[in-house]
Amino acid sequence: MVTERKKIRLKDISIHTDEPLITVTANDLMPLPPPLDQQEKKAPYSPLSEDQKKNYECSLDGVSALALPKPKSKEEEEKLVERFLRGLEKLLSQNDNWLFWQPLIQSLESCVRCQTCSDACPVYVSSGNQEIYRPTFKSEILRRIINKYIKKRGKVLSKLTGDDIELNWPTVARLAELAYRCTLCRRCAQSCPLGSDNGLITRELRKMFSQEMGIAPKELHESGTVQQLKVGASTGISSAAFQGMVEFMEDEIEEKWDKRIKIPVDKEGADILLIHNSGEFMSWIENPVAFAIIFEAVGLSWTLSSEIYGYEATNYGTWYDDIQFARIALKQVEVAKKLKVKRIMMGECGHAHKGLIVIADRILVDDMNFPRESFLPLLEDLVCNDKLKLDPGKNNFSVTLHDPCNFVRLMGIVEPQRRILKKICPQFREMEPHGLENYCCGGGSGFAIMNSMNFKEWRENISSRMKLKQILQTFNNVLDPGIRKYVCAPCSNCKGAIRDILSSKDLWEKHSIYYGGLVELVANAMVDMKKPFIEWEWH
């Protein structure tokens, strides 16, 4: 029996109740194509335990991304609401928030509430159009709070411009969680005819919570940026451990492909300092290995760095905190300066691209304004101008490309990866939609590494659902497990999210859908590789 869903209104955000405003059920979810077209019976995420419910805020949708403790008293609630209001004032102040003031104000003022953005949002659509996930839901609430509590326009004008939101602790707590139900893919912003950016509003809300109230997901803050600033990498890898990994990579290359390569580390004056997401060393070491094989094959002047901060490309501050973002970006540039390299090159990590190459451009001055670029133009040059000897026949299996949002919509790097794949993969096929209109993997803005309580289930079954649908549609005529298929995801976080959705639905075991990066395909096509580079072993 299908029960009618309760309609959620904007003012419901303020309701005093521990019960979630919504709970997404299996019936709500966007249907998937074959072989997953049978109606799911299992709820998309498990309910929190009674103990968790008692201690943590989960009254938005029954999910906890933040593990936000419940205030112990009314006084504490009031204090937190007051801090929220002070933070909001700072967010709207040119002096306090010069870094994003202009686009934030533009986004808050320009929305005409046409809801064009709603259908562009993969979370909203995948969840069966849950009102709270609509891109304009939290933005409109924020607008009304600003009208009522910051601008204080008088009774009549406030009433006319919308003053129905009560600012209390439930509102603040739900907004904090809601800021982590959007992957910042900014597909909504791309679709907005007026240029209002709900992704930015979400990001600014996250920032306000972090910078003013000290509220952020543990995986992004304590185990993320704080750990990176303390030990050098968000994965916790130390310099010594990194050097050990490089030795392991060299041995691995010799053992598997019978090549002895000396991977350059801390080579002063090299042309290129290549920085990988350190998650690659932990989970997909074949990716930095492929880079090393390719770069050495063409004799590039390049190096890795074992210096603290020099072997980690990630910068989680990009998603939630300007200060942490700036600190990490500066540390990364300092390493390059010290090594006297000519430029920094980012490996397969989307947000690190956008963060250090694009966003940080407006905080780096004098000799800190250091040349930074993507690996993609260089790789395109090597592949498409025949600087590498490649045999596309070695990649004669179905390949599709997942576009990391940070490369395409957020940076305008759209074509090099396609030209590479068309050159080396005879069975390359595009997902629909792709390029600038791509869908997020569902792991964007930190979601790929956030696993608090039932958040991982929410991600796998809701925010990644559209990507899963796309992958299945793309391979719909080659689902036979005897046919190998490869989802190319040239971004560490995207790879993590795609690994999790393929794994949760057993798509490797049952349908041979594999995943990996871009350089792995290039290395796999290299003529002088005696054995295939891609090993087709699930990890």
Next chain:
Amino acid sequence: MGGLILFIFYGSILFFIIAMALRVRKCLNAPLHLHWELYKGSSIYELTEWWAKAHNTFGEKLWSMILDILFLREFYHRNRKFWYFLYPFHIGIYLLILWHGWLLVSALTTPVESAPIGDLVWGHFAAALTFIGGVGIFIKRIVDEDLRVYYPPIHYLKWMFLLITLLGGFYAVHFYFEERMPTDVMKLSLYPESAPALHVLFASVWLVYLPFSHVFQLFFRYYHYLRWDDVPNLRGSEIEIRIKEHLERPVTWSAPHIQSGKRWREVASELPQIPSPGPK
């Protein structure tokens, strides 16, 4: 009465100009924000050594803006049901603006008595188109629940006032052109009838409102680095000078990891002294 109407009308034009100038100044004086663009296609980041490449996208932006404004392309592609009403409304508005410009030119160059009938058809057609589109949007905003719950009451009042202005304008122009012209021209110009007077008053209200409306936000989408701002921060450039000024601003945020009170430059380049959470 005539003098008062003229005072309000010319006053509203002056207000419009001043308010727009202030708004533009506010934008120009806004702090230089960090790069946060969206792209419509390939950018300079597809090139090696992109910082040394040409970054002139002014022509592309201008052309794109003209097409967007003329055809409302984004609505056409992404929200067709809305576009069906929005487009006639906007085309009507554009024609009305042009018509008013043409009337001004005609008034300066030809005797009022010889105003061609085509002018009247132009005006009526434009007003009708705007009205039909406006009524469509108004109704859609009422019947579509998704649109209604997010739309504050003030915007419904705005639409009602707009439709009344259009009806009033239609009546005033029709009355003015067809029933009083050309026999009593002097009397009308000095002592306007209530319908034209009221219409001029309504038009004045719109002139006062326009600088605060959504309409002009559209321009900022293109010219405030929201899209395709590939201009890099080069050493010694104007951009770098502005960034240096911003980096001297104090950091005021209060969370423990921030180190509030210091300047941006210091906070970003020093490692935070984060209080230890103590033994676990």
